[in-house]
Amino acid sequence: MGRLSFFLVSVLIALPLFCGHSALAAGTEDGSEQWGYVEVRPKAHLFWWLYKSPYRVEDPSKPWPVILWLQGGPGASGVGLGNFLEIGPLDGDLKPRNSTWLRKADLLFVDSPVGTGYSYVDDVKDDSLPVKTDDEAAIDLTTLLKELFNGNMSLQQSPLFVVAESYGGKVAVTVGLSILKAVEAGELNLKLGGFALGNSWISSEDFVLSWGPLLKAVSRVDSNGLNDSNSLAQTIKQQLAKGQYLEAEQSWEELENMIRASSNDVASDFYNILLDQRNDPIISSTSSVASKATSVQRYSKHLYSFRPTGAEDDVSILLNGVIREKLKIIPNNITWGGQEDIVFPAMIGAFMKPRIQEVDELLAKGINVTVYNGQLDLICSTPGVEAWVEKLEWEGLKTFLSSDRYPLYCDGDESVTKAFKKSYKNLHFYWILGAGHFVPVDQPCISLEMIGNITQSPNNS
Structure with a gap:
């Protein structure tokens, strides 16, 4: 689907899709998209x-499943990044994505x-309007789901x-408990299928304790860097x-800045231990519209200070340009x-509070x-994930940990191992090889097969 046909199917529906006074909605003429x-x-x-x-x-x-995608940050846009740079129908150049999770x-x-x-909030100067905690973010999301479902x-x-x-992922497990509470109270009518926590x-x-040893193992820091990292991690x-x-x-x-200095800027975004800061997987996977300089600067707070001075964010250009024109309902005073x-x-x-207990409760x-988890991620490293999983108090954990994992391949090619998987009862773990923080970008094939297994999609045979 090229740019022209992208607009041809995007005719605004004049009638509202919901009757609630708090909702404003539109969509394409054929009903394939609503927003x-x-x-x-x-x-x-929201x-x-x-x-x-x-x-x-x-x-x-x-039944055919629905995936609710929650981006990171906090403050990163799922509508912008997850949609156009990772799993949506079109990529950052508005070209079809063969690996879209719509499959x-x-x-x-x-x-x-x-x-x-x-x-947005109506008044950015009103400190009471932004959420302060994961629980508050979860309540807002639950309110939105009530309106939609x-x-x-x-x-x-x-x-x-x-x-x-x-x-x-922190918001996901928190909203999970909020959803269950609302369903049990008869306030929300939906069927909850499950949760997938990607590099969460x-x-x-557990993550900061893993950074020094992991970087030392791949020669990105020496013994001095390892000792400095471990010392700060213990302080944390x-x-x-x-x-x-x-x-x-x-x-x-402080720890991140120290690691940047001692590793010669190991992916200053901390999203791939094998890359320098100019070789981010999302940046290199896109061309004209998704910027090679700043496309993920909104992803997390620590990225923002590394944005090149005066650089234009082409993802912002996309979302504030042709996409805004398509959507039509964005208020005049609001930009993406x-x-x-x-x-x-x-x-x-x-930000630093753990959410292991919420995983246990689910x-x-x-x-x-x-x-x-992507094998090459640093900020949410696989060793860190393994460490917090081992802290779970779930009754099946001992059996899960002692179970064998098995290899996964893609497209029938068993010459290349793409991932490993381990499962016991309702806990499942995928080790995604060759991927950093953005698993669907680095390994689209195995990611698509994985999400089909998670959702048990009818065409997933």
């Missing part, structure tokens, strides 16, 4: 975008928390799978034990990413939880 705003609190508005899959298979015994499910992108992407029989028949990346920032302590561990989350975040920034500066500062006190309730 809109939900006022989740007075003066706080933007969502739903794609209906053209690959849908009608199977009464196995396995409908896709729902939400710019969360408020202030992210197209989402309640009264929509089509969505209610589809199991919802929450798939998260990076900091989005679940336990900051002590601060977290005392509940000093703001101090721990400051030490985390225009309120990003309010998001992280508001949540800074929550597992104890019998909810399917999948953990997947």
Whole structure:
């Protein structure tokens, strides 16, 4: 689908899709896409975008799933990054993506928390409007889901799978418990299929403790760098034990700066241990529209300070240009990413807090939880993920840990191992080889097969 046909199918629907006074929505003429705003609190508005899959298979015994994608940051835009740079139908140049996850499910992108992407608050100077915690972000998302699912029989028949990346994983497990509470109270009508936590920032302590040893093992730091890293990581561990989350975040920034200096800028975004800062996988995977200089500068707070002076963010150009023209409902005073500066500062006190307990609670309730991680990620490293998984108190953990894992391949080619998988009951773990932080970008084939297995899509044979 080229740029011209992209606009030809994007005719605005004049009638609202929802009857609630707090919702504004539109979509394409053929109904394949819907998008809109939900006022989740007075003066706080979340933007969502739903794609209906053209690959849908009608199977009464196995309903077609919906994936809710939650981006990281906090403050990164799922509508912008997850959609156009990772798993949506079109890439950053508005060309078809062969590996789109629409092959396995409908896709729902939400710019969360408020202030992210197209989402906004009416008054950026009102400190009460941005969310301060993962729980507050989860409540807003639950409010949005009530507006979308309640009264929509089509969505209610589809199991919802929450798939998260990076900091989005913390919000995902928190919103999971919020969703279950709302369903049990009869306030939300949906079927929860499960959760997939991709390179997720679940336990900051376990990640920072892993950084030095991992970088030493691949020769990006020497013994001096290892000792310096371990020393700062221990300081962070002590601060977290005392509940000093703001101090721990400051030490985390100090640790990142130290690692950059001692490793000669190992991917200054910390997203791939084998790359220098100019070779980010998302940046190198896109060309004209998705910037080779700054396309992921919005992904996390520590990236922002490394944005080249005066550089234009071409993802921003895309979202504030042709995409805004397509959507038509973005308020005149709102730009994509225009309120990003309010998001992280508001949540800074929550950033370093772990969410292992929430994973435990979901597992104890019998909810399917999948953990997947790119082998080459640093910020949410696989050793760090393994460490927090081993801290779970779930009754099946001992058997899970002692179980064998098995290799996975792609397209019938068993000459190249693409991943390993281990499962026991409702806990599943994928080790994705050759991938950094952005697994769907680095390994699109195995990622697509994995998400088909997670969602049990009818065409996943």
